[in-house]
Amino acid sequence: MPKKEVSLRIPESLRKVKTILGVFSAKGGVGKSEIALNLALSLKSKGYSTGLVDADIYGPSQPLLLDASSGELEVKDKELLSPVVKEGIKFISMGLIAKERMPVIWRGPMVSGAVMQLLSQTDWQDLDFLIIDTPPGTGDVQLTLLQRMPLNAAIVVTTPQKVSVSDTRKGIEMINKLDVPILGLVENMSFFQPTDTEKKYYLFGKGGGAELAKEYSLDLFSEIPLTEKEDFSILYEKENYRKLFDDLSKKVLDKLKSSNKKMNQIIPQITE
Numbered sequence: 001m002p003k004k005e006v007s008l009r010i011p012e013s014l015r016k017v018k019t020i021l022g023v024f025s026a027k028g029g030v031g032k033s034e035i036a037l038n039l040a041l042s043l044k045s046k047g048y049s050t051g052l053v054d055a056d057i058y059g060p061s062q063p064l065l066l067d068a069s070s071g072e073l074e075v076k077d078k079e080l081l082s083p084v085v086k087e088g089i090k091f092i093s094m095g096l097i098a099k100e101r102m103p104v105i106w107r108g109p110m111v112s113g114a115v116m117q118l119l120s121q122t123d124w125q126d127l128d129f130l131i132i133d134t135p136p137g138t139g140d141v142q143l144t145l146l147q148r149m150p151l152n153a154a155i156v157v158t159t160p161q162k163v164s165v166s167d168t169r170k171g172i173e174m175i176n177k178l179d180v181p182i183l184g185l186v187e188n189m190s191f192f193q194p195t196d197t198e199k200k201y202y203l204f205g206k207g208g209g210a211e212l213a214k215e216y217s218l219d220l221f222s223e224i225p226l227t228e229k230e231d232f233s234i235l236y237e238k239e240n241y242r243k244l245f246d247d248l249s250k251k252v253l254d255k256l257k258s259s260n261k262k263m264n265q266i267i268p269q270i271t272e
């Protein structure tokens with residue numbers, strides 16, 4: 001069956017955003033939000049104007065990490081929200097809008113509708129990158145989100161654990177059915193290395209990211225170690241993590257440059 005390509009009416013507010021990247025994993029708790037935030041911080045530190053969308057409607061975590069609250073949101077021209085600026089990045093989250101928890105019975109179309117509204121009614125202005133932190137799973141919420149968001153490419157996160165690898169495989173299969181190129185994989189929580197020893201402890205097993213990379217011919221961009229982390233601290237503020245995320249963002253930039261897939265502005269459509 002030929003691929004269905006539907007021209008996207010890109011929302012006005014996203015027209016000046018050059019590249020939209022989604023951070024995905026089918027598995028919950030693997031570090032999508034951490035990777036999305038720290039990648040955004042690294043791109044920003046390299047001089048790119050960067051935004052971050054927390055599209056996790058059920059468990060938005062970025063407002064906590066970035067210490068943002070709904071009181072900081074400003075409505076501009078009645079219709080448009082000004083993003084909150086944190087650590088130099090423009091930021092918006094469902095968690096800043098919803099005073100109470102989102103109804104858990106919301107299904108795909110309602111959730112993706114709300115996320116699309118958030119994306120399109122935010123006054124992004126010119127941005128080099130907009131990073132979208134997505135909710136976990138491969139249900140209709142994620143599928144509808146993937147189909148509706150004007151993503152240029154995706155980055156997939158896993159841990160080395162077998163359960164994560166098998167769930168992430170489902171996520172990759174889902175993305176592969178859509179017109180969204182996967183730039184590469186990030187393995188998070190790869191090992192733990194105490195500061196006083198050279199020895200690495202592979203707490204969640206070893207090689208899960210490499211296994212997936214091989215299976216799907218994807219680049220394994222990074223293996224990010226676990227660290228003792230205070231609740232709302234930012235990994236990018238630690239020197240060794242800054243290096244790791246600067247290396248990740250370099251690989252992402254290189255891959256985008258070398259990717260000869262036209263960075264089209266097309267809504268991904270399922271092909272079967």
Ligand SMILES: Nc1ncnc2c1ncn2[C@@H]1O[C@H](COP(=O)(O)OP(=O)(O)OP(=O)(O)O)[C@@H](O)[C@H]1O
Nearest residue numbers: 027028029030031032033034136189225226227229
């Ligand atoms: N490399 C790491 N070292 C230490 N803690 C980490 C690391 N990566 C993530 N964490 C912590 O693990 C928890 C889960 O990470 P995070 O919220 O980023 O995962 P997620 O995939 O976005 O989860 P969800 O599926 O719920 O959205 C968080 O408390 C986060 O701060």
Ligand SMILES: [Mg+2]
Nearest residue numbers: 032033056061
């Ligand atoms: Mg998250």
